[in-house]
Amino acid sequence: MIPIAKPFLGVEEEAAVVEVMRSGALAQGEKVRAFELAFADAMGARFAVATSNGTTALYLALLAHGIGPGDEVITSPLTFIATANAIAQTGARPVLADIDDSLNLDPQAAAELIGPRTKAIMPVHLHGNPCDMPAFLALADEHGLALIQDACQAVGATIAGTPLGVFGTAAYSLYATKNITTGEGGMVITNDPRVAQTCASLRHQAYSNQAYVHEVIGYNFRMTEMQAAIGLVQLGRLKVITERRRDHARYYDAHITSERFLRPRVAPGHRHVYHQYTLRAPRPGGLSRDEIRTRLEQAGVGTGVYYPVPVHRQPAYRHHANPSCPRAEAAATDIFSIPVHPGVSDAERKVVAEAVNAL
Ligand SMILES: Cc1ncc(COP(=O)(O)O)c(C=O)c1O
Known part of the structure; x- marks a missing residue:
């Protein structure tokens, strides 16, 4: 049987994991930092924040853009359920607008559903096929909305040679079947230093400048050094x-x-x-x-x-x-x-x- 998906991993990934294991430094540290820098660069964004999976990356990106209870986020109905779940978990309501013949969210259908509670648009680059980002950017600008890309399936995609990071905040998945993988894993990319800082803090129990002092309730959505070591090799591939x-x-x-x-x-x-x-x-x-x-x-x-x-x-x-x-x-x-x-x-x-x- 020719399988529908198969991770593409080699001896370099094995060696990278062994190196981390022998170093004794297993939890989020230098490898994660190096992976973030390389990932941001590859996706054309200023910042990247590594997370435990794509769902937590989406969730943190939404929180960092101020999405919460009472808000509406317009997204595609033809997506993995995690897109809607991440929105719902913030307390906001996912509003599903129809797709077009690219199978991606239709900018016109999204425009028709913008209302007083709409705070963000979350287009999904389904199957790795980039959405009409120029149209969504124009729509978000016109209505003062946040634009957060679900790029979980679209690592490396570009539009007219422009990497997706140039269009603003995006979340990626590094799940086992994705084009590049860390087994489980995720990444938020953004050009907004406040969004990057908020994601980084919330991921790690909402740390602040003062050790063990927490202004808000945070999470443990960290990536391990083993995952990042695999990710660095995968990114090179x-x-x-x-x-x-x-x-x-x-x-x-x-x-x-x-x-x-x-x-x-x-x-x-x-x-x-x-x-x-x-x-x-x-x-x-x-x-x-x-x-x-x-x-x-x-x-x-x-x-x-x-x-x-x-x-x-x-x-x-x-x-x-x-x-x-x-x-x-x-x-x-x-x-x-x-x-x-x-x-x-x-x-x-x-x-x-x-x-x-x-x-
Ligand atoms: C479109 C889409 N959104 C969100 C996710 C969630 O990512 P993860 O499974 O890494 O949490 C995935 C992948 O599984 C996905 O394909």
Whole structure:
């Protein structure tokens, strides 16, 4: 079976972990600091704050932008549930606006839901495909809103050559299946020194300038030195990993010729980093998505669906009375992803394309 995801780790990561273990300094320290500096630089931001995972990175970014009870944050319904959970955990309400044909939050749909309680917009770069950030920046400026990117799936993505950090605060996940990983891990990047300082403090029990004096209630969302050591090596591989994923995507673009499938739009100049390579199989007259997935599995091709239930249809969010999002609902029923990770060989990607064409 060609798996849908597989971490891309080597002996350098092993050696880096062993070095940390032998040093005896295991908790957040110099490696984490070095990883933060390198990550900020790679993403085009002034500051980076490492966290325990992507959800805590999103949560801290929201808190640092002053989001809390009574506020509304507009985001995409077609995302991992963690996006909405991070918003809800601040006491704010996630407001789900529909997507467009890129599968990302539609700036126009987001604009229509801005109201007196709206404090922030959180676009999600789904599957590594960058959102229309210039449009969201303009919208946030016009209405005086915070703009916080859920870049959990989009490490290394750029827009017209500009890294996402230039567009302001973003949160990344370094979970095991992400393009680069520390097993679990996260990162907030920002150009605002106050946001960086607030995230760094809250992550570590809200430390202050006075040792063991705490003005507010904080958290333990720290990253370990082992994670950071792996992360530093992984970051060094980012170019190679991204290029391999993009090369697989170009291959699928050219060789999956079946007219049965649609592809999410990638805007001109948007550098998609293909955390997932996603196809759409609108049903009329064809196989159901379940049948497609079963047949691909029989041909040795693993698939995934990211995500089958939009946030506003989740039992946990039903009480939020969100308006319907028909485009997200349609996508949730017809999307599926095929293996695009760097562990896929040239021979395997041929198997994948042929299996998809044979459906
Ligand atoms: C879009 C999105 N948001 C948030 C998260 C949360 O990240 P984590 O699992 O590291 O907490 C993830 C990844 O899992 C994600 O894909």
